Amino acid sequence: MKPENGLAMSTARRDAPVTCAPTKMSTESSPSAHDPESWVYFDGEFKQYQDVHIGLMTHALHYGTGCFEGIRGYWNDENVQLYLLQAVAHYERLHQSARILMLDLPHSVEELVDTTVELMRRNDYRSDCYIRPILFKSGEGIGLPYARVEASFGIYTTRFGKYVDTENGIRCTVASWRRIPDATVPVRAKVTGAYVNSHLAKSEAQRAGFDEAILMDIGGHVSEGASENLFMRRGDSFVTPPVSSDILEGVTRRLVMELVDEALGLRMEQREIDRSELYVCDELLLCGTGAEVCPVLEVDGRPVGSGKIGEGTAQLQRLFFSAARGEDKRYADWLRPVY
Numbered sequence: 001m002k003p004e005n006g007l008a009m010s011t012a013r014r015d016a017p018v019t020c021a022p023t024k025m026s027t028e029s030s031p032s033a034h035d036p037e038s039w040v041y042f043d044g045e046f047k048q049y050q051d052v053h054i055g056l057m058t059h060a061l062h063y064g065t066g067c068f069e070g071i072r073g074y075w076n077d078e079n080v081q082l083y084l085l086q087a088v089a090h091y092e093r094l095h096q097s098a099r100i101l102m103l104d105l106p107h108s109v110e111e112l113v114d115t116t117v118e119l120m121r122r123n124d125y126r127s128d129c130y131i132r133p134i135l136f137k138s139g140e141g142i143g144l145p146y147a148r149v150e151a152s153f154g155i156y157t158t159r160f161g162k163y164v165d166t167e168n169g170i171r172c173t174v175a176s177w178r179r180i181p182d183a184t185v186p187v188r189a190k191v192t193g194a195y196v197n198s199h200l201a202k203s204e205a206q207r208a209g210f211d212e213a214i215l216m217d218i219g220g221h222v223s224e225g226a227s228e229n230l231f232m233r234r235g236d237s238f239v240t241p242p243v244s245s246d247i248l249e250g251v252t253r254r255l256v257m258e259l260v261d262e263a264l265g266l267r268m269e270q271r272e273i274d275r276s277e278l279y280v281c282d283e284l285l286l287c288g289t290g291a292e293v294c295p296v297l298e299v300d301g302r303p304v305g306s307g308k309i310g311e312g313t314a315q316l317q318r319l320f321f322s323a324a325r326g327e328d329k330r331y332a333d334w335l336r337p338v339y
């Protein structure tokens with residue numbers, strides 16, 4: 001917020017952690033008040049947030065013709081370092097989304113990572129952060145020929161805390177809305193317009209008093225959370241739905257699979273999951289850039305396992321957070337230091 005006297009915000013205020021109370025956030029994209037003076041990147045230039053203006057007739061606003069990413073930065077006080085988690089993987093997925101939507105992304109993955117690092121430095125972040133790159137059809141007008149609608153690319157960043165309550169776990173319900181099938185909207189692209197599906201499911205869950213929704217795919221198998229991939233433990237195996245269950249191919253999902261396989265030494269399976277398995281599994285978790293690794297303690301009023309955070313999930317959380325914060329050197333290649 002711009003102070004009344006027009007002075008720049010103090011460093012102390014910028015560094016205060018922003019914690020997002022679980023269930024109070026409406027969407028992944030509304031974490032906190034925007035700082036109008038924060039640096040953003042837009043169409044080839046570094047600008048202040050308040051200097052970017054997007055028109056009422058922007059194509060993407062009306063038709064959802066854009067794609068985006070969500071990336072986290074983890075602050076490590078001891079190392080005085082900010083680590084971007086899987087920045088390369090996120091920008092590779094942005095390139096894939098752009099290719100699917102036939103949008104031109106005029107920067108290589110390396111350029112995008114370097115620009116993000118520069119942006120974080122300009123904003124002088126010394127706390128956990130969130131980065132939101134977005135590529136969208138920015139042409140304005142009605143009935144524009146598709147091929148001629150120009151695109152814009154921007155990166156927004158903010159200080160960021162928790163998206164869901166990873167410490168205490170969350171309660172979920174199965175949504176009445178099905179996950180969009182790939183035959184209608186490409187599910188492995190992170191398409192802006194597709195998020196009406198997540199929004200409907202999450203709103204329905206929260207209005208019913210739950211923290212998060214779990215969506216079935218169009219064939220009736222478990223797909224994923226409204227903005228997270230899903231894992232369950234049954235006996236000695238962790239299981240996650242395959243890409244053919246219309247999931248977003250999550251970056252965190254791949255990391256969790258790696259941890260289950262290599263660090264926990266449990267079997268990792270990708271197979272279709274029935275709804276009723278959610279009610280009888282030993283452990284359940286949702287994972288994603290926003291949700292990190294989050295235990296699910298209840299589904300549709302039935303406790304998951306003992307109703308407490310399971311040992312497998314707790315171990316995965318410990319491994320994930322120490323890797324993300326740069327404490328576990330074995331996973332140094334997951335991270336890009338900013339300073």
Ligand SMILES: Cc1ncc(COP(=O)(O)O)c(C=O)c1O
Pocket residue numbers: 070198224225226227228229247248249250251252253287288289290
């Ligand atoms: C629909 C959906 N599924 C899964 C995920 C998890 O993906 P990632 O781990 O790449 O953030 C997200 C978050 O981006 C999402 O929006």
